[in-house]
Amino acid sequence: MTKLSPNLKINIEIYNLKLKTECAYDDIIKRHINHSDKLTICPSPKKLSSKKNERHTTKVLNIKNNNNDDIKTSFKLSGRIIIDVKDLNLSSPWPLMGVPHDSILLGTIHFDLTPTINIAVRHKGFLTQCSEANGIPTRDVRWCVLKGRTLSLWKYQDDEETKEPLIEIDLVDCYTKSIQITSQTLCAKPKTILIETMRKRKPGDRDSMVIECQNNYTIVRYFLSCDTKKDLDEWIEKLNCAILLVRKWDDSVPYSLPSVPLVSDL
Structure with missing residues (x-):
């Protein structure tokens, strides 16, 4: 069906x-x-x-x-x-x-159900990824493609058809209620979108501009800047639409940080 x-x-x-x-x-x-x-x-x-x-x-x-x-x-x-x-x-x-x-x-x-979510949200464009390397802020232009629940980033537009993405962001892991513009305390570049995801903490995780360690879990931040206000509004609309559809169909998707530390499997 x-x-x-x-x-x-x-x-x-x-x-x-x-x-x-x-x-x-x-x-x-x-x-x-x-x-x-x-x-x-x-x-x-x-x-x-x-x-x-x-x-x-x-x-x-x-x-x-x-x-x-x-x-x-x-x-x-x-x-x-x-x-x-x-x-x-x-x-x-x-x-x-x-x-x-x-x-x-x-x-x-006894019977088995195998539901799959097919989200028809699509959007493409160039965004500037603000990150950090060895404590030094970096800015790199990325070709970004939103397809369903996944946001993929490539170095060049032509790489989309020939190479694996540099970064894949699964919006299921986004724990915030919605995706909005970041504050200048986190990123000074204007018209910047903040996507925060949560995962289990790894041994090499250390606090930085894009990583925040919390007990047994880690917050990973992605800063993506738009060139125009129109692009900013379109990306925020598409990203929030995809997250809303995922959460309607899967109530296990997190809405906020856990109130108690996650049990570590390390």
Whole structure:
């Protein structure tokens, strides 16, 4: 399924069918034997066509006669489950609601869901990356491509088709509520976008202009400057649109720094 709404709800209902066992198994075998003993003759095409028309006419008449009758089903509802967007990251077993006390079901159902997010946000352009090397601020012009939830940076525009990006920023890791202009205390260059991501702390992490160590996790900052106010507004709009869509479909995406230190696997 594609083009699904964030208000998606999947309603799964489980039915069972109780079969009557009034007819003995031996009687069924006898009837089949009696039919198989009869001489079978292949009918002529004329007779075959006549029989088909007769059966079709009888079937149509029966349907017309039964239109006003109440149609009853032998299927009985044995349980149901409603799944919405926040449940898509869960796994089996899934609990069933409304399971009858005499049901043979155990109250759960097993199936796998593999949701994928296809975000149609696209944007390209040159941005100036402000960073730091050996304690010295650096500025490098990068060709930046926003495709879905990923922002990729190349040295040259032609490298997009031939080389791997120098940097890939997964917006899922962005923990701030939204992406905005940075303050001049962090970067003095005007019209600069700040993207802050969070990851588990590595042994070589040290505090700098682009890295801030917090207990067992690390904040990584990306400073991207625009040439014009129009470019700035467009990039902020596109980036925030992508983050909003990711968070609507995946409620595990962080909105803020953790209140307690993450458990380190180091």
